[in-house]
Amino acid sequence: MTKSIPPTNRSLPIALIRAREGVMSPIREMLSETGITEQQWRVLRVLAEFGRMDTKTLADRSSLLFPSLTRIAATLRDKGFVTQTRDDKDRRRQFIEITATGQKIIDDHAPQAAMIVAGFKETLGDQDYETLLDLLTRLDPGAQG
Amino acid sequence: MTKSIPPTNRSLPIALIRAREGVMSPIREMLSETGITEQQWRVLRVLAEFGRMDTKTLADRSSLLFPSLTRIAATLRDKGFVTQTRDDKDRRRQFIEITATGQKIIDDHAPQAAMIVAGFKETLGDQDYETLLDLLTRLDPGAQG
DNA sequence: GTCATTTCCTTAACATGTTAATTGTTGCCA
């Protein structure tokens, strides 16, 4: 019994990629009319949910690496969806806040996003859906617990 | 009861991203010494498992889009890990095959990859691991069933 | 106070993801 890697059709990394693609495809389609990307949407959602915060916290909550967030923040600022302000007490740090224009993007598309997610919840069933979220969380070393 | 999107910590797309990052991080670390990327590894694995095949099938089995595969195939060819040959009967099509050098990359690192995956299997337990794979597959519209 | 260290953020460089446009071939059919 050799210890070879599993066939690709039962590979966890590939399964994760395909599932993500399946979930993101309709969301990307929905976002295409807004002109913002999936990651920009994620940043706006975090800002809408938690309010003004520093860049490190934002990167963590958005699951983005710093270099990506730097670019995305610049893009969103240029589009007028967020504002960037320096921390006067520590001028290295920076705070980011969603604007009314950015909030409108969220408000206008949140219902449709909710419907898409509800569709997947229905596909799996409420119980399996929660089970899936729990199992995924257990693969995330950053999750507390 | 407003129908708003779920908080980001119970968001399916974000949970998928974080789980993928948790799983891929040690695999990327393992691959860093080989000089190939995670996607290049995936392509080589598919070729090692199924043998010579046309580009469309390879893209499908590797879960890669065509433009990505074009670049990756060129990179792997330059590194001597795969060969590309035109189909004489239909000169639009192309076949890709792993070389002995490429196969050696797989052979040399497959055990370590297997150990990493086994670690996650142990983390979740055999039962939950299989459950997770099943649930993920149900989110993939490309999966038959 | 000064300098090395640390921290936060940005840039750089390269690979991939994504969509759209383009090129080269094949097949069809009037």
Add this chain to the structure above:
DNA sequence: TGGCAACAATTAACATGTTAAGGAAATGAC
């Protein structure tokens, strides 16, 4: 056979992922 639709693959353009290096500001030892 001539022309057009369909197809395979590439290229282009832009955004992000990833790692490494760089720059500015704060911290701490002395």
